[in-house]
Amino acid sequence: MTDTTTPRGFADVFDTEVVGRWSAPGRVNLIGEHTDYNDGFVLPFAIDRRTTVTVGRRDDRLLRISSTFEEGVHEISLDALDPASMSGWSTYAFGIAWALSVAAQHSDSPAFAAAGGDLTTIDLSTARGLDLFVDSEVPVGAGLSSSAALECAVAVAFAELWSIDVNRSTLAAVGQLAENDAVGAPTGIMDQSASLLGQADSGVFLDCRSLDADVVDLGFAAAGLEVLVIDTNVEHAHATGGYVERRSSCEKGAAALGVTSLRDLDAGDLERAEETLDDETFRRVRHVITENQRVLDTVRTLRTEGPLAIGRLLDASHVSMRDDFEISVPELDLAVATAQATGALGARMTGGGFGGSAIALVPAEARAAVEAAVVAAFADAAYTAPTLFTVNAAEGARRDG
Missing domain, CATH: 3.30.70.890 (GHMP kinase, C-terminal domain)
Incomplete structure (x- = not known):
């Protein structure tokens, strides 16, 4: 697994002080393919390959992101979050911030309604900007959901640093909204649920209609x-x-x-x-x-x-x-x-x-x-x-x- 005791490359790109590191796993779907967006059943499990996001806090309203797999820095203002202004792999991260900002407008959607979180507590109006550095051991394009691993690592980091008190099912819905409406991929909620709810030696039996999740040995x-x-x-x-x-x-x-x-x-x-x-x-x-x-x-x-x-x-x-x-x-x-x-x-x-x-x-x-x-x-x-x-x-x- 990635050594998360030392930020890999963060100091080479950013001059802010590291405040923490968060990670989320890719997933293998044991069985249940293309059933999630049909409100069906799935049985994925989180895997021991993870995406790690090292974060520094800024004094302005900018989100900036870089990674081990691409030189350069992408940035966006928290005052100008708009999927139309996002492009490339950074959309998976910036899309989470956008989805958090509009989540209350989607409270009646099946995923958010089933999650039961209080979306009125999400307020980014005074949130400070962040520097994000991404390192991943989840293969891209391999069907192991490297995208959800990035989204969920960023989501738990944002939730903690911006004091957003919602449950993990709500964060899964945020991830799905980002992937559907910011990235433009019409996926279901399975990948984010597995990455957020996974437990060691267990699968996540998910009812994609009710979002009831049972841990299965x-x-x-x-x-x-x-x-x-x-x-x-x-x-x-x-x-x-x-x-x-x-x-x-x-x-x-x-x-x-x-x-x-x-x-x-x-x-x-x-x-x-x-x-x-x-x-x-x-x-x-x-x-x-x-x-x-x-x-x-x-x-x-x-x-x-x-x-x-x-x-x-x-x-x-x-x-x-x-x-x-x-x-x-x-x-x-x-x-x-x-x-x-x-x-x-x-x-x-x-x-x-x-x-x-x-x-x-x-x-x-x-x-x-x-x-x-x-x-x-x-x-x-x-x-x-x-x-x-x-x-x-x-x-x-x-x-x-």
Whole structure:
């Protein structure tokens, strides 16, 4: 993990005094893909790869941000927060400040209403500016939600330094608002919830309609299992292309079937859906309906039989994403198939799709063989070499110093 005892590069860029360091994790979604914005169920866990934000307090109203991965400084005034004036990666941070400033105007939205926080306590009119320096060990474009890690590290820092007294579910809603309306990515609330609510050795079973969150013991270590991440190094971007189209298809299907969201449907509605919808929209809807059920089945299985029994559900999830939702790519399919054939109990792509990573649930003694087989398979296919590493379920956003 990143050494957070010494600010990395802050003093090389800023001359303000460091007042603290905050970090937040990326996440792996164990199961439940593209169900979050359909008011459905998800089961992510925070991972032991984090984004750290080192912060200095200013005497004016400027927010300035720099990082280890890009030279230069981005800045914006707290008196001129506007998504139209934001660009590039700094939008994920500045967008949090903007979302906090307008949160009260969104109090009736489902995410804020469910969170139950008192948004009238958020007042940035007298807030002082801050210098932010970002360091991250969450891979960008790998489907591990590097964006939410940055948003949530910044959110907990802002909340503390600006004396904003709201719960973590409200901060998750702030993060979603920033990503939807400032960044322009129509994502659900899963990533921010996992990054803020995660606990060690546990998953976060989230009802994306009510925002009820239950901690579920994963039991991987006790069962001798590891979660192997296979980063295909095929980058994806939520704000463009297929992700937006998939969300539109889901909304189209819900409207045609007369429901508020696809959460209101179950397996008993599939026959009517097939008769009502065009083939493509039907397959999108079928994925969401069956994926919601797979999440529920995974949680039940973890609680009753343990993690050794969930592999078939991970496998079925990948088939659904590949064939019905059509968000996989050949590199992901090869990673999954190779892991399944060489010792994984189950494997699936994770994240929004169109690139990124697959995960494989692997007995510890089989991990080296699975890794070697995947690397060889990619070489044989003349694909870019994948990056492989294991992750553990970790604590959510926190102050580190």
